[in-house]
Amino acid sequence: MEKKKYTNFDLYRRLLIEARPYWPHIGALCCVTLLSTPLALLIPLPLKIAVDSIIGSHPLPAFLQPWIPNALNSPPNGTLLFVVVLIVVIALFTGLQRLGTLLLRIYIGEKLTLAFRTKLFDHVQRLSVSYHDARGSADSVYRIQNDALAIQWIAVDGTIPFIASAATVVGMSYITAMLDWQLAVVAVAIAPILYLGARTFNPRLRDHWCNATHFENSAFSVVQEVLSALRVVKAFGQEERERDRFVRHSSESLSARVRGAWSEGAYDVVIGITTATGTAAVLFLGIQHVQSGTLTLGTLMLVTSYLAQLFGPLNSLSEMTSRTQRSLSSAERAFSLLDQAPDVVEKKHGIPLSHAEGAVTFQNVCFAFDGEHPVLRDISLEIKAKTRVGIMGMTGAGKSTLVSLLTRFYEPTQGQILLDGVDLRDYKLADLRHQFGIVLQESVLFSTSIAENIAYARPDASEREIIEAAKAAHAHEFIARLPDGYATLVGERGMQLSGGERQRIALARAFLKDAPILILDEPTSSIDIKTEKEIMQIMERLSIGRTVFIIAHRLSTLKHCDLLLGIEKGQLAFIRSDVAKAIGDPFPFAAVRPHAERRNLEAHLVQR
Numbered sequence: 277m278e279k280k281k282y283t284n285f286d287l288y289r290r291l292l293i294e295a296r297p298y299w300p301h302i303g304a305l306c307c308v309t310l311l312s313t314p315l316a317l318l319i320p321l322p323l324k325i326a327v328d329s330i331i332g333s334h335p336l337p338a339f340l341q342p343w344i345p346n347a348l349n350s351p352p353n354g355t356l357l358f359v360v361v362l363i364v365v366i367a368l369f370t371g372l373q374r375l376g377t378l379l380l381r382i383y384i385g386e387k388l389t390l391a392f393r394t395k396l397f398d399h400v401q402r403l404s405v406s407y408h409d410a411r412g413s414a415d416s417v418y419r420i421q422n423d424a425l426a427i428q429w430i431a432v433d434g435t436i437p438f439i440a441s442a443a444t445v446v447g448m449s450y451i452t453a454m455l456d457w458q459l460a461v462v463a464v465a466i467a468p469i470l471y472l473g474a475r476t477f478n479p480r481l482r483d484h485w486c487n488a489t490h491f492e493n494s495a496f497s498v499v500q501e502v503l504s505a506l507r508v509v510k511a512f513g514q515e516e517r518e519r520d521r522f523v524r525h526s527s528e529s530l531s532a533r534v535r536g537a538w539s540e541g542a543y544d545v546v547i548g549i550t551t552a553t554g555t556a557a558v559l560f561l562g563i564q565h566v567q568s569g570t571l572t573l574g575t576l577m578l579v580t581s582y583l584a585q586l587f588g589p590l591n592s593l594s595e596m597t598s599r600t601q602r603s604l605s606s607a608e609r610a611f612s613l614l615d616q617a618p619d620v621v622e623k624k625h626g627i628p629l630s631h632a633e634g635a636v637t638f639q640n641v642c643f644a645f646d647g648e649h650p651v652l653r654d655i656s657l658e659i660k661a662k663t664r665v666g667i668m669g670m671t672g673a674g675k676s677t678l679v680s681l682l683t684r685f686y687e688p689t690q691g692q693i694l695l696d697g698v699d700l701r702d703y704k705l706a707d708l709r710h711q712f713g714i715v716l717q718e719s720v721l722f723s724t725s726i727a728e729n730i731a732y733a734r735p736d737a738s739e740r741e742i743i744e745a746a747k748a749a750h751a752h753e754f755i756a757r758l759p760d761g762y763a764t765l766v767g768e769r770g771m772q773l774s775g776g777e778r779q780r781i782a783l784a785r786a787f788l789k790d791a792p793i794l795i796l797d798e799p800t801s802s803i804d805i806k807t808e809k810e811i812m813q814i815m816e817r818l819s820i821g822r823t824v825f826i827i828a829h830r831l832s833t834l835k836h837c838d839l840l841l842g843i844e845k846g847q848l849a850f851i852r853s854d855v856a857k858a859i860g861d862p863f864p865f866a867a868v869r870p871h872a873e874r875r876n877l878e879a880h881l882v883q884r
Contacts, residue, residue, distance in 0.1 A: 287607045288430065294395075295388055295431040302431065305380040309440045311373045313447045318366050320581030322359045327574035381436070385428035393424040396613060404619035405685040406645055414497035419613050423489075426606035434600055448582040455575055456565060459558050463583055466554040470547060474597060477543040481601040484536030489605055491529035498522045543597065558583055620684050626704035632711040633696050634661040634792045634823030636682065641691035643677060651677050652846045655691070659839065664824040666834030666855065669843035675827045678843065679795050682825070683712050713791035717798035719782035721770030726755055727762035729770070729781055733789035741788060749784035749814050751777070776811075783814050794819060796826045799833075812836075 295302065400416045408416070453460035502509055502518045509518055562579060565571035641655040652674045659665055667675045680686050681693055684700055693700050700708060713733070721729050730745055731737045737745075742762065746752040754777055758764045770778045779799065786794060796815060815826070816836055828834050834855065842849040 282608045282611065284604060287604050287611070290611055291427050291430045291607055294392055294427055297391070298384055298388055298431075301380070301384045301387075302436070305377065305384055305432070306436055306439060308373065308376045308380060309436050310443055312370075312377075312440055313443045315366060315370045315373060316444055317447055317451060317582075318362075319370070320578050322363045322366070323581070324574040324578040325355065325362075326359050327577060381432055385432040388431055389424055389428045392427045392610070393420050396420045396424055396610060399614055399616075402618050403616060404687075405680070406619060407616065409645075412497060412501075414500040415493060416613065417500070418493045418496050419609055423606040423610040426603040426610060429599060429603040430607065434596070434603065438596075452579055452582055455579055456562070456571055458565075459562055459579055462557045462561060463554055466550045469550045473543060473546045473550075477539055478597060478601060480539045481536055481543075481597065482605055484532055484539060485602040486605040486608070488529050488532035488536060489609065491525055491532060495522055495525035495529060498525060540597075555580075555583060620687055620705070622705040623702060626707070627698060627702050629695075629703050629707040629711065632792045634663075634711075635659065635694075635696050636793075636823065637694040637697075639692050639694065641681065641688045641693060643674075643681060643686060643689050645686075650689070650846055652681075655848050657841070657848060657851060659823065661696075662821060662823055663839055664819055664826065664837045666837035666840045667825060667827045667843060668829070668831065668834065668840065669849070671829075673843040674846040675843050676797055679797065679825050679827065682793075682795070683709055683714070711791055712793050712795055713786035713789045714795045715779070715782045715786050715797070715799045719770065719775075719778040721766050721773075721778055721781060723766065723768045725760075725763050725765055726758075726781060729766060730762075730784045730788055733785055737788055742784075745784045745788035746781075748787045748817065749780045750810055751780035751784050754780075779811060780814070783811070783818065787818060792822055794822050794824045796824065798827055798829070
């Protein structure tokens with residue numbers, strides 16, 4: 277994946293666009309959160325009244341007098357009762373405001389994250405097979421599960437509190453200026469220092485978190501690889517080696533996190549010293565004003581309480597800055613995945629296709645994974661509908677790649693492929709792929725029940741249809757013997773079943789789909805001879821009335837084909853319709869290839 281540089285503005289803009297459907301919810305959260313500003317302004321007010329109007333002899337603040345009943349406006353007992361009631365009321369409304377903020381924040385954050393993850397997952401499924409072959413699955417999984425959380429922090433956990441804090445700063449600065457403008461000036465004088473500190477430390481924190489995420493992803497990849505190939509790891513006794521590999525990547529992530537913590541700690545020291553200096557300056561000047569009589573003690577306590585609430589968020593600014601930079605680095609990785617363009621692009625107004633006849637034509641088709649080293653070269657052939665085509669050749673000759681082009685897992689580098697006389701790229705992609713039933717060498721089952729695996733191609737299939745498909749694939753007998761029957765869970769990748777049982781379920785799935793074109797890629801290579809014969813009988817019934825492509829190394833698998841193709845070094849070496857004779861010929865390439873070019877392939881076929 278090509279590395280693209282995103283500015284902070286780009287990331288914020290795109291995150292806000294992703295959050296657009298939830299802007300009304302975010303607006304409601306913002307309003308509820310902003311209620312904390314007037315409540316915060318009220319919190320120290322009872323203390324000022326107690327010091328100035330109960331202990332001292334100053335009258336109640338003028339703005340409160342119209343709201344206080346006469347019974348509570350008689351010092352000291354009436355005023356004391358008013359202070360007690362005011363404390364309880366402020367606490368009640370503050371608690372309700374915090375509860376509403378918490379519930380809205382969690383609901384909106386989770387909805388945003390789910391929507392963003394869904395978009396990433398949907399895009400990952402649309403990326404080409406070659407992308408996933410090159411990048412592996414762990415990278416995409418990490419971005420979907422971990423990096424998608426960035427939208428929750430930026431749009432909800434970071435932006436809303438920042439707006440509330442800004443409103444609190446403005447409100448408290450204004451009230452402080454009304455009480456004593458000199459103290460307000462001293463309090464806000466530290467803002468430029470904090471801004472310069474943020475400009476200095478933000479790039480460092482961003483780099484450290486990018487590196488930490490990269491190495492953490494590498495460690496995650498090791499875990500996924502080892503668990504998916506655990507039998508191989510155990511068979512070769514490589515547990516310690518894999519542990520060391522995991523520790524190496526995790527240690528690199530740890531080092532990056534420690535460097536990030538060092539920068540965050542240094543920024544925290546700068547903020548702490550700056551805010552402490554501001555507090556000391558306000559206290560020094562405020563005491564002088566009290567001594568000179570221009571400020572009451574209660575008002576000074578009110579101002580210092582406001583400053584504590586003002587400097588509190590500033591003291592935690594380093595943590596917020598670090599979290600913001602971490603979220604921006606995650607957002608960058610998430611958007612770089614979204615910006616990865618699929619190799620297979622569907623036309624905007626594709627031709628619908630309900631049921632294909634099955635005639636396939638290759639016209640000068642070439643393909644290369646990297647665009648430079650061809651895997652297939654100049655493939656041209658015409659296959660009539662309902663023809664059974666056998667494809668043979670050495671490992672790596674390009675057989676599987678050839679049929680993968682049919683389903684548009686890859687796009688031809690040159691040339692075109694026609695289905696019923698129409699270029700595959702002109703069809704709607706979903707309609708095109710509905711025309712194919714595929715059975716692979718390694719049967720892919722999902723970690724769910726047998727019934728759901730059979731019905732994967734047709735989720736709306738009835739129970740009767742599922743059972744009929746299983747009977748056609750000779751799978752009903754062993755399924756019926758299982759304790760839970762069709763509800764039996766097959767385990768991860770179907771490992772609770774044998775290879776032959778997995779293959780029968782895959783064939784049952786193909787029967788149920790009832791597609792006009794069938795692709796069988798080495799369907800009998802990993803099973804015993806007895807099971808192979810049963811599978812061959814099933815495949816012969818499955819292929820009736822369909823266009824079939826069968827890839828096989830065992831020539832006996834191809835004996836019922838109508839046409840035999842030989843692929844050698846990415847080229848079409850021969851096309852033979854006398855399949856029985858070709859299979860009996862130990863050197864089927866002999867008539868079309870010089871001795872020097874066919875030697876390795878002939879030796880391979882003799883061994884077979």
